[in-house]
Amino acid sequence: MSAEQEKTAKKHSREWFDALVIAAIFATILRIFVVESYRIPTGSMERTLLAGDFLFVNKYVYGAKVPFTDFRLPAADTVERGDIIVFKFPKDRSLNYIKRCVATSGDLLEIRDRQLFVNGKSVALPEHAQFIGQKMPPGAADFQIFPRFSTFNKDNYGPLRIPAKGDVVELNPRTYQLYSALIADEGHDISISGDQVYLDGVPKRQYTVEDNYYFAMGDNRDNSLDSRYWGFLPERDILGEAMVVYWSWDPDRSLFLDPAGKLSSIRWHRTGMTVH
Structure with a gap:
């Protein structure tokens, strides 16, 4: 190879390398601020979403969070009742959850005999939502339900106001x-002794809420670890809104141990399905 040919080859290699670097940077920016892929790991949203569904999540719509900061980009829209949202699980923020937002900041939520009411108005069950467990009667307290020591259960819950920023x-x-x-998560030390609540070591009778909160539930109402069990969802933990399913197959089949079975389990009819 002549010196000229070697120089040309190096130039082409550098151009390809630069193109790959730029593409990687562009893909990273898209993933952080615009759209990200998410896999449904459990059946908590069945039959709306199935375990093994892969979908795109719109991170831009609610204002994407800048990594390693608490700053968010301007939002294109607000979280609304009925939106299917992806968020960091407040009890373990290394995990991402997907649920349906059923109540927003300032709403009064209640469940009576499995029927959801928001601000006194009944809310229709989502099209593909389901109940698969035994119904619990009113007053049958469930120790797993939020808040602790209440008489709430999964089928009879509230009434409960969803906190909004500025609420006292x-x-x-x-x-x-x-x-x-909620108060501890907002960065304060809270404790109780007898009838007195202490906030950052000082006796307090009131607290001003610093963030907006939401209430999220799975469409598979009897098989969903949602706000009924762990409480309010902070706005700062919301990552984006589910958009469309781009791939789906049986998560219980192994591609390595049973490649034919795995490929035959592809749910072609779900590909391109809009999430709602």
Whole structure:
């Protein structure tokens, strides 16, 4: 190879390398700020979404979060009731969850005999939602339900107001279980001794909420670890809105141990399905 040919080859290699670097940077920016892929790991949203569905999540719509900061880009829209949202699980932010937002900041939520009410109005069950478990009667307390020591259960819940930024809430033994985790998550030290609640070491009777909160539930109402069990969803933990399923197959089949079975389990009819 002549010197000229070698120089040309190096130039072409550098151009390809530069193109790959630019493409990688562009793909990273898209993933962080615009759209990201998400895999449905459980059946909590069945039959709306199935375990093994792969979907695109719109991160731009609610204002994508800048990595390693608390800053968000301007939002194109707000979270609305009925949106299917992806968020960081407030109890373990290394995990991403997907649920349906059923109530927004300031809403009054109640479930009576499995029927959801928001601000006193009944809310229709989503088209593909389902109940697969035994119905629980009113007053049959469930120790797993939020808040602790309440008489709520999965089928009879509330009424409960979803906190909004600027709300002033009462601090007393009756409300401690309702707001203590929220207040601690907002960066304060909260404790109770007898009838007195202490906030950052000072006796307090009230607290001003610093963030907006939401209430999320799975469409598979009897098989969903959602807000009924762990409480309010902070706005800062919301990552984006589910858009479209681009791939789907049986997650229980192994591509390596049973490649034919895995490929035969592809759900072609779900490809391109809009999420709603």
